[in-house]
Structure formats: structure tokens, C-alpha cells
Amino acid sequence: MTKLKIAIQKSGRLSDGSLNLIRQCGIKIPRMKGALKAEASNFPLEFLFLRDDDIPGYVQDGVADLGIVGANEAVEKDKNVDTVHHLGFSKCRLSIAIPKDKKYDGLKDLDGKSIATSYPKILGDYLKENGVTADIHEISGSVEIAPNIGLADAICDLVSTGSTLMQNNLKEVESIFDSEALMIATPGLSEEKKAIVDQLLFRINAIQTADNNKYILLNAPKENLDTIINLLPGMRSPSILPLANEEYVSIHTVIAEDDFWSKIEALKEAGAEGILVVPIEKMIL
Structure with missing residues (x-):
């Protein structure tokens, strides 16, 4: 069975962020103290725990197929690697x-x-x-x-x-x-390994999209429904649910957190009440 080898900093803030992201992807990582290698039990991924400044060289040489490294190290070492994804942590x-x-x-x-x-x-x-x-x-x-x-x-x-x-x-x-954490790859990966990278990136993108958005629930008077919908358009269109009080409806939608805070006063002025903001674990578009 084809497996990807991914190099991760063996200790420190970048290591913690990398392992946390991978675990959020639903990938189980057995880690024994001091171990330099580990294999995921439910995904074709093998981990190499290395010094961060060694990772670009290991990825260039194909010892590791992927690496998670700070952009500062990737640029400083100037190795022949492909930048696969900006991960957004360890800034x-x-x-x-x-x-x-x-x-x-x-x-x-x-x-x-x-x-x-x-x-x-x-x-x-x-x-x-x-x-x-x-x-x-x-x-x-x-x-x-x-x-x-x-x-x-x-x-x-x-x-x-x-x-x-x-x-x-x-x-x-x-x-x-x-600088921020980057995922880098060995140039010219096989099609089988590229397919595994795509599966991993699909999971990472779902987590990153969820981190940047929040699930919003609120009650609003029917007469102001159009105004509120224009403030909270959602991914396509918000969900509108009836309430026991027929003059009100419940509106459910997803919005970027920054957008929500910029519109909160306008929502309240339009009659929105009972507003709940709920974190999203995964979000697939």
C-alpha cells in the first residue's frame, strides 16, 4: 500500500500546531515520547520527527514526501521543493x-x-x-x-x-x-502519492474554512426578513424556519466571523434577537 512520509518538527510550537491540525483531520497519530517515527492507524501517512531546519533538505531529497515547515526556513534553505499549501498557523x-x-x-x-x-x-x-x-x-x-x-x-x-x-x-x-507554517512537497510525486496529498488537503481545507466561519442562528420578525437576509446571505441562501409565534421566523446561516461583527448593529436594528454564534468543526463547500 502506498504511503506518504511527512516530516514534522520534533518539538516546539510548529510541532504542536502541525500535530493538532492533523488530528483535526481525523488522522490518528500514535506518539511515544522521544520517537522519531510514527504511522497513522487510519490514513496512509508516516511521520518523521525532525529539526525544522532539516526538513526542506529531507523533502528535496525525497526522504520525506511532504513537510510542514515555517516559511522562514523554506525560503532560507532555498531547496528545490514545491509549496503545496499555506497552513495559517505559527505566524x-x-x-x-x-x-x-x-x-x-x-x-x-x-x-x-x-x-x-x-x-x-x-x-x-x-x-x-x-x-x-x-x-x-x-x-x-x-x-x-x-x-x-x-x-x-x-x-x-x-x-x-x-x-x-x-x-x-x-x-x-x-x-x-x-512567516507562517507551509506544507511543502518533493517535486514529481507519483500519481498515487498525489492522490493521497489531495485527500489530506481536502480535509485541511474543510478545517480552515470552518475556522474562518461561524454558524449563526437568530429570530427575526417576518416583516424585516428581506432586510436581514441581505445582511446574512449565507453560502447560497439562509435557512428560514417557522416559529410558534407566527410573526417571527428563525434564520440559520453561515457567515465569516469578521463580517458578522461588522453587521451586528444593523442586524439588531432590523429586529434580530436571540442571536447565537456557534463554531463549526468542519465545512465542505
């Missing part, structure tokens, strides 16, 4: 930061300075595009400490909340790259 940014007490008037302030980073390619490309010449000092970890020990004038590292920068008396001055 962060790659930013340049300098000591809090240093003045900063723009990128030109970095001319001739030393910048410590684990992402020399992304940083180098960015500086070149902006006409800045700086000395890039590549280090593999604890980048934030570099200015404090005199190793560099600035750093370029991943930022999520910014708390690590604050703890090291640094301030973010330039955001140069936005």
Missing part, C-alpha cells in the same frame, strides 16, 4: 532589532554595521534590495544576546510577541519577512 515575522538606547532613523543607519542572525540569506537579500551594506554575522542560536556581548550592533531574528526582545533590552526597528 511570526523576521525582524531587525537594535539596543533600546540606540537612535534609529532608517535602514541607512545599518550601513557598515554588524548584524547577527540565523537567516543570512533572507537578511542579505533584504539589505541588498534596499541598498544597505552591512556585515552579516551568522550564528545558530541565542541571537538576542549578540549586541549585549559586543558580537554585533544589531540582530535579525524571529519575533512573535516581542517579549524576548524586551528581556534583552532590544527594540524592533524593521520587519523584513512574514
